[in-house]
Amino acid sequence: MQSFIFGKSSLGLPIPAFEFGRGSYHVLILGGVHGDETEGTTAAWGLFEKLQQSFDYKLKVTLVPMLNIDGVIHKTRQNARGVDLNRNMATRDWSPEIKGPRYQPGPHPNSEPETQALAQFVDQQKPQLIVSLHSWHPVLNVNGDCENEAKVLSQWTGYKVDTDIGYPTPGCLGTYAGLERQSPTITYEIERDQKTTEILKMHIPAILELFKHLEGKSK
Numbered sequence: 001m002q003s004f005i006f007g008k009s010s011l012g013l014p015i016p017a018f019e020f021g022r023g024s025y026h027v028l029i030l031g032g033v034h035g036d037e038t039e040g041t042t043a044a045w046g047l048f049e050k051l052q053q054s055f056d057y058k059l060k061v062t063l064v065p066m067l068n069i070d071g072v073i074h075k076t077r078q079n080a081r082g083v084d085l086n087r088n089m090a091t092r093d094w095s096p097e098i099k100g101p102r103y104q105p106g107p108h109p110n111s112e113p114e115t116q117a118l119a120q121f122v123d124q125q126k127p128q129l130i131v132s133l134h135s136w137h138p139v140l141n142v143n144g145d146c147e148n149e150a151k152v153l154s155q156w157t158g159y160k161v162d163t164d165i166g167y168p169t170p171g172c173l174g175t176y177a178g179l180e181r182q183s184p185t186i187t188y189e190i191e192r193d194q195k196t197t198e199i200l201k202m203h204i205p206a207i208l209e210l211f212k213h214l215e216g217k218s219k
Helices: 038-053 069-074 113-125 147-157 173-179 196-217
Strands: 002-008 014-020 026-030 060-064 129-136 139-143 160-162 185-191
Touching: 002 113, 014 038, 014 069, 026 038, 026 113, 026 196, 038 060, 038 129, 038 185, 038 196, 113 173, 129 173, 129 196, 139 147, 139 173, 147 160, 147 185, 147 196, 173 185, 185 196
Parallel strands: 026 060, 026 129, 129 185, 139 160
Antiparallel strands: 002 014, 014 060, 139 185
16 A cells, blocks of 8 residues: 545645555545545545455555545535535536535636646546545446446445436536546445444445456456
């Protein structure tokens, strides 16, 4: 395992990241995009603990447990400047329209240091798959060619695989990486208020099973 600084937050805090393995197939796992969705952050750190103990997969995995570290600390959806990072990506459908205070897209696309770091990583590293851990109604929302990968997760969790989250999400990562670039993205919505023990019992094995499935694509 190697640790590195993924970027810095709007308050100047370092965003920790961890890299495991050296395979040709690169998976990016994100947690804490929305700081108040603690279930996703819990799953990300649970995965970190598991991978730190043992990593035997023929893959390269980059794990960023708290992309929105300021939001995680303050338990807010948005970053410290009040911007929803998952509405701030520089997508073709980005909109300045504010649907509500929780969905502030920022003054312009890619205005936030957190989204700048994420966009730079995606554009330079070109991960073959992104899994972004959130919490809401249980669903695996796919953008790009990753339905088979989502089905592996679905077999363990029972979650529905869907190409439509059910409402507009201009400026989101799924569009930026999964539809407008070659990094298919699964937005993994863990059931809101699921207990920590249940999160670790259900979702960590599911993600590890996904890694086994992906090994066949790595050289």
